[in-house]
Amino acid sequence: MVIKDALSKLGYGNDMYELLKEPMRVLTVRFPVRMDDGQVKVFTGYRAQHNDSVGPTKGGIRFHPDVTEDEVKALSVWMSVKCGIANLPYGGGKGGVICDPREMSFREQERLARGYVRAISQIVGPSKDIPAPDVMTNSQVMAWMMDEYSRIKEFDSPGFITGKPIVLGGSQGRDTSTARGVAICIREAARVRGLVLKDARVIVQGFGNAGSYLAKFMHDEGAKVIGISDAYGALYDERGLDIPSLLERRDSFGTVTKLFKNTISNKELLEQPCDILVPAAIENQITQENADKIQAQIVVEAANGPTTNEATRILTERGILLVPDVLGNSGGVIVSYFEWVQNNQGYYWTEEDVMTRLEEVMMRSFETVYATATARKIDMRLAAYMVGVRRMAEAVELRGWV
Numbered sequence: 001m002v003i004k005d006a007l008s009k010l011g012y013g014n015d016m017y018e019l020l021k022e023p024m025r026v027l028t029v030r031f032p033v034r035m036d037d038g039q040v041k042v043f044t045g046y047r048a049q050h051n052d053s054v055g056p057t058k059g060g061i062r063f064h065p066d067v068t069e070d071e072v073k074a075l076s077v078w079m080s081v082k083c084g085i086a087n088l089p090y091g092g093g094k095g096g097v098i099c100d101p102r103e104m105s106f107r108e109q110e111r112l113a114r115g116y117v118r119a120i121s122q123i124v125g126p127s128k129d130i131p132a133p134d135v136m137t138n139s140q141v142m143a144w145m146m147d148e149y150s151r152i153k154e155f156d157s158p159g160f161i162t163g164k165p166i167v168l169g170g171s172q173g174r175d176t177s178t179a180r181g182v183a184i185c186i187r188e189a190a191r192v193r194g195l196v197l198k199d200a201r202v203i204v205q206g207f208g209n210a211g212s213y214l215a216k217f218m219h220d221e222g223a224k225v226i227g228i229s230d231a232y233g234a235l236y237d238e239r240g241l242d243i244p245s246l247l248e249r250r251d252s253f254g255t256v257t258k259l260f261k262n263t264i265s266n267k268e269l270l271e272q273p274c275d276i277l278v279p280a281a282i283e284n285q286i287t288q289e290n291a292d293k294i295q296a297q298i299v300v301e302a303a304n305g306p307t308t309n310e311a312t313r314i315l316t317e318r319g320i321l322l323v324p325d326v327l328g329n330s331g332g333v334i335v336s337y338f339e340w341v342q343n344n345q346g347y348y349w350t351e352e353d354v355m356t357r358l359e360e361v362m363m364r365s366f367e368t369v370y371a372t373a374t375a376r377k378i379d380m381r382l383a384a385y386m387v388g389v390r391r392m393a394e395a396v397e398l399r400g401w402v
């Protein structure tokens, strides 16, 4: 495990690893939701809280048929590392519900969101554990969840959840912040590799919140986005895709390829020649099986966990610069933190303020991780974990837990 290597390189013993290798708390909930046809369906969900030595835990909630307890647990550990790199006063958390919102009506999704919040309400809160959007959840889902939590607690609680619509206390720029952070990492990675972004060939896997805005930002930079995909297939054109038109035609779940006949598979897309490859969908996409077929100079992970540890080793040995998820996609939680700060202060920033601060934190994070990787001659993922876990380990020691 990377966290074990990172702790060991930082000089910590096995006791620290034993504490930090898994979440301190995981709640499994089963809750009823009345469907539109009058029947009641029981859904299973989870909320994992990795470690709260630094501050309350923080991390998104995903609605997806493949959610498992192990996945949510791993995602909560990665959130801790991510918050550590960006120096946010949080530990990591993550939640998920096994469901397929694409098959549910708007009102069924609302009842699901509210039911999940009722089920987890005892262990979450603005100074305990603060959720946010993730796969197949969005600002509307956050609005329902915030409303449900506020009703239960009987006071307005915007700071309970981030990624809300602006009128309900959301932050300017949160919707595009994950992609903005990825774009900053791409710019910095290209700089250290001497790659000019204009006309650089970019492939983005996933066309939801993270992937679609990233494709837009790359297109706006003058790069050539030659491939994109969603859960149903991929579009590829070496002359460059019409990203503005695809953005208009995607649905709220990031689906667009169903509108086209000439699609290729996600597997084929990942193996096409390009300069920059951005996995922005789900876990385990670059593995031992296809890592030697990746034809990019730079891989920036917008998704959580798209590259296995073995594949990270293969890509790094092949000289490909891999910017890991815990750094690459940290723009989302950074602006979530800004949203929470604004909610706590009751004072709201301009989009320019948000973007300037995001840029500062992302630049500092990239530079610290890149310098650690270069100085220690280690891959960017291990370097990121060393940077990310250090503060948490210190806090654990100072509290006398280990």
Ligand SMILES: NC(=O)C1=CN([C@@H]2O[C@H](COP(=O)(O)OP(=O)(O)OC[C@H]3O[C@@H](n4cnc5c(N)ncnc54)[C@H](O)[C@@H]3O)[C@@H](O)[C@H]2O)C=CC1
Pocket (backbone or CB within 6 Å): 133, 134, 135, 136, 137, 178, 205, 206, 207, 208, 209, 210, 211, 229, 230, 231, 232, 253, 254, 255, 266, 280, 281, 282, 283, 302, 303, 304, 305, 329, 330, 332, 333
């Ligand atoms: N939304 C956010 O603020 C953040 C998201 N992330 C990560 O980014 C990734 C994507 O999240 P979002 O864009 O928010 O989700 P989303 O639900 O908005 O979009 C997901 C996209 O991935 C596609 N997809 C789903 N299953 C797929 C498969 N098997 N193969 C290929 N494509 C598939 C979907 O069709 C959709 O285009 C996830 O790993 C998430 O954890 C990370 C940090 C923050």
Ligand SMILES: O=C(O)CCC(=O)C(=O)O
Pocket (backbone or CB within 6 Å): 058, 059, 060, 061, 079, 082, 130, 131, 132, 133, 134, 162, 163, 304, 329, 330, 332, 333, 334, 336, 337
């Ligand atoms: O915005 C947040 O608080 C967390 C987003 C998230 O789930 C992630 O970074 O993976």
